[in-house]
């Protein structure tokens with residue numbers, strides 16, 4: 505699939521000397537949902553800021569839809585919608601005025617029907633004449649998203665979109681993200697809620713200490729790095745783990761009634777591993793009564809990845 509955002513050799517050293525990004529190379533595919541994960545201070549906001557033309561890189565290059573973000577800023581920026589963490593809009597404007605202004609800012613022709621659609625999509629239609637300052641926090645967040653979408657960007661950046669939002673807004677937001685993706689919008693998000701990334705993202709990138717340490721399809725990442733802990737309750741206590749089961753690294757509880765094994769870390773789905781294990785036990789006359797499986801989450805994988813680094 506052709507990339508819509510191409511980041512190459514990106515470096516950022518802040519005025520105080522902090523090296524926030526180190527030779528970052530990254531391609532975002534057109535139409536995907538890409539989640540950028542990383543611990544605090546990893547460089548996520550810096551990276552998004554550079555791609556959106558808000559932060560000047562020390563060196564390297566970014567193109568959006570082929571347009572260079574520095575040499576051809578207007579063309580590149582008009583393809584991007586950015587939902588920042590905080591609202592910096594004129595508090596005295598109405599919701600409607602804010603959106604109309606935002607659309608014009610990116611050189612789009614006036615289109616009241618489009619503005620109405622965006623407002624309706626975000627359940628803001630009833631609030632169109634309200635001044636921003638009179639809105640609740642959740643409504644202000646909705647305005648931020650509407651503002652980012654009203655010029656019909658090809659790429660939408662969501663920086664911590666669900667931090668501190670209520671359940672309803674979170675649900676609406678993800679429904680909207682799915683709809684946008686279906687319409688062909690590319691979505692790049694950062695989040696501290698790793699389970700959301702696991703559920704939503706087509707691909708995951710992990711950044712740590714200013715370096716991209718991993719980029720992988722979410723499903724492949726879960727398969728390759730995920731583990732399944734299997735706990736098997738057996739009918740008759742065993743004196744020891746039956747021989748010939750070395751491949752599974754099985755543990756036996758002190759009372760001989762519970763076997764435990766860790767599966768995964770390969771290309772084979774864990775379910776197949778569990779079936780093979782049960783067959784191997786049955787062949788050795790071990791009668792399994794109960795089976796419990798616990799899969800590692802993306803969160804476990806993430807903590808493991810970042811924690812292993814010096």
Ligand SMILES: Nc1ncnc2c1ncn2[C@@H]1O[C@H](COP(=O)(O)OP(=O)(O)OP(=O)(O)O)[C@@H](O)[C@H]1O
Pocket residue numbers: 518519520522524542543544545546547548549550551
């Ligand atoms: N304007 C600035 N001047 C100097 N240093 C900065 C500036 N902005 C960010 N930094 C530093 O650069 C590093 C990366 O910051 P950045 O905000 O990109 O991280 P982040 O991954 O977005 O973190 P968080 O998850 O906490 O938002 C941090 O160590 C931060 O202190």
